[in-house]
Amino acid sequence: MKNESNGIHDSKSATRNQILKASQEIFEKYGYKKTTIDDIAGELHKGKSSIYYYFISKEDIFRAVLDKEACELKEEILAAIGRTNNPKEQITSYIEVRINAIKKLGNLFDFQKKQYLSLENAKELRAKYETIEIEVIKSILDEGVRQGIFTIRNTYMTALSIMTIIKGLEAPILMEAEETIKERLEEMLPILFNGISAVAK
Incomplete structure (x- = not known):
């Protein structure tokens, strides 16, 4: 009986994931407003009844898609920064992962830069996803300060500033070739690090 119950749960989970995967692609293609449950x-x-069995509305699906993409982004960032103990390399890895994820996780980035007035608690949702990233950056900066690599008075505000800078690059990045993006990063990172690196006395 227990195995049968587990099988039913796995089947429901698989169906829900299929709906999320398809919805993720459709939302990215048509946008939240134009996408319908029929699509x-x-x-x-x-x-449609099969969709409503798992989700109560289009908004419910979109929220689940955003959570899915935010989770994927966080996992990619943590995996990348976990490959080194050097805070400078970790910041570089964070920026590279986030930029490379822009095209792959389009719904999350689109949601963060646009006004979704029809989506309930959109402001709170946006703050939630931004907080996840800020906390990751702040932890790297805190470690850099502890190691004497960075000189920063307020690591939270610096983390917020770094994320804001990266957000400013999102629009042009979507229209640029990979080599151009790499060149842009190579120019930007020294400016960032020279501004926060500790100065030898």
């Missing part, structure tokens, strides 16, 4: 159901060759 999602049609993509999956299912009836």
Whole structure:
């Protein structure tokens, strides 16, 4: 009986993930406002009732997609910065991962830069996703200060500033070739590090 119950749970989880995957692609293609439950159901060759069994509304699906992409981004960032103990290299890894994720996690980045007035608690949601990233950057900066690599009075505000700078690069990055993006980073990172690195006395 227990194995049968687990099988049903796994099947429901798999179906829910299929809906999320299809919705992720459709939202990115048409945008939140233009996407309908009919679009999602049609993509999956299912009836709308099948979608409503797992999600109560289009907004509910979109929130789940945003959570999925935010989780994927955090996992990629943590994996990248976990490959080194050097705070400068960790900041570089964070920036590279975030920039490379812009095209792959389009819904999350689109949501963060646009006004979703029709989405309930949009402001709180945006703050939630930004806080996740700020905390990661701040932890790197705190360690850099502890090691004497960075000289920073307020690591939270510096983390916020770094994220704001990266956000400013998002629009041009979407239109640039990979080599151009790499060149832009190579020019930007020394400016960033020279500004926060500790000066030898």
